[in-house]
Every structure is written in structure tokens, then in C-alpha cells.
Amino acid sequence: MERSTILSRKQERAFLEFVKNDKHFSRYYEGIYILFKTGLRISEFVGLTIADIDLKNGVIDVNHQLQRKRNMEYVIEETKTECGTRLVPMTDEVKKCFRKIIENRKKPKTEPMIGGKCGFLYLDKNGMPMVALHWEKYFQHICEKYNKIYKAEMPKVTPHVCRHTFCSNMAKSGMNPKTLQKIMGHSDIGVTLNTYTHVGFEDIQKEMKKICS
DSSP: OOOOOOOOHHHHHHHHHHHHHOTTGGGGHHHHHHHHHHOOOHHHHHHOBGGGEETTTTEEEEOOEEEEOTTSOEEEEOOSSGGGSEEEEOOHHHHHHHHHHHHHOOOOSSOOOBTTBOOBSOBOTTSSBOOHHHHHHHHHHHHHHHHHHOSSOOOOOOHHHHHHHHHHHHHHTTOOHHHHHHHHTOSOHHHHHHHGGGOOHHHHHHHHHHHHO
16 A cells, blocks of 8 residues: 555544535535545445445445546456455444435436446436546545635545555554455555554554553
8 A cells, every 4th residue: 555644533533524514515425434434445436336235234345446447438347456355344334324325326317337237326417427536526625625714734635545544543443454454455464564554652552551451
């Protein structure tokens, strides 16, 4: 995982709160919350269909990604790595967000079918699935608006920052590196372990106390 910004828990809360209460951006709140709380790659998230969301068992079936090429052709591709094909568990809050997205999803005149898949969660104004670029733009506009209002500036937040922040939070919470590797879909444990270098002295101290007590 390339080095990127990691939000503190306080920044993450402030960002999500801002999105939730903003008239224009609140429609993307559930998607942004899911990105922060699952560590999904943005190409995996935009590729999700209703069939990939198992609300009963609380599982996201990540088995493909959606890309839009320069010539505007939409394609379904395999996950980035072999380990990218995985089941990601959902918290109750994430489940609630998926439920709301599915309930509020407007049914298009013609359901887009790409690579044999249909029922994509978010569609654009042309009735086609939203892609990574859409979400990157939303994040950019949210940050710009936030920083115009508040003195304490928000660093640049992107879907990749959500993924990296999730990974860091799980590491700080003491999640087993092998478990975290599975959830993140990293093919190399070294990529996952790299996240543990972000763990601060306080986290180490806490971990020491927990193990030694």
C-alpha cells in the first residue's frame, strides 16, 4: 500500500459528520461511511452489485472490480490480486448503510449490464454505474467546502485515504496482521505490516500493558 494520508479518529469523525449534515453531499454519506469502515478499494466498491451484499449474514462478497477506460468503456475485471477476492464482514452500522443505499436506489429505465453483472449500487445521471472518478471528485469538493468553513484544515481525503485509515485503525486496535491482510485483500503480508509502522508510542504502551497484565 503506497504511503498516503491517514486521518486521526477525530478527523474521520469530523469528516463523516460534515458529510452527513451537508445538504448536497449527504446523499453520499453511506458510501463514504462504508469506504471508511471496510477498507474496500474504490474500484471494488463501485463494482459492487446488490447480489454481492449479503445483509442476512453481514458479508460483502468482493469478487471483481469495475473500471472505466479512457475511451469511456466500462469493464469488469478480476480483483487487483488473487487475495483481493474475499469476503469482508460488515458491522451493524455498515449493514444499515448498505440497506439504505439499496432502499434509496432509483430504478433506471434500463438496468446497465456490464460483464454479465447488473444491479450496481450507485448510478450516475445517465443511468450508468458511478466509477472511481465520480467519488474522487466528490471527496475533492467535500474537502474544499470543509476547508472554507473550518479553521482546522482537513488534509486531502480520497477513497484511498479511507482505505489506508481503516487499515491503520484496525492495526491500532490490535487486530492480528494475518486477519487484517485477509480483510484488506493484500497479497503480501509486508504491505499489511507496513501499516503497523504508523502505530504510535501510546498504542505500543497500551498493547504492552494489555499483554503483561
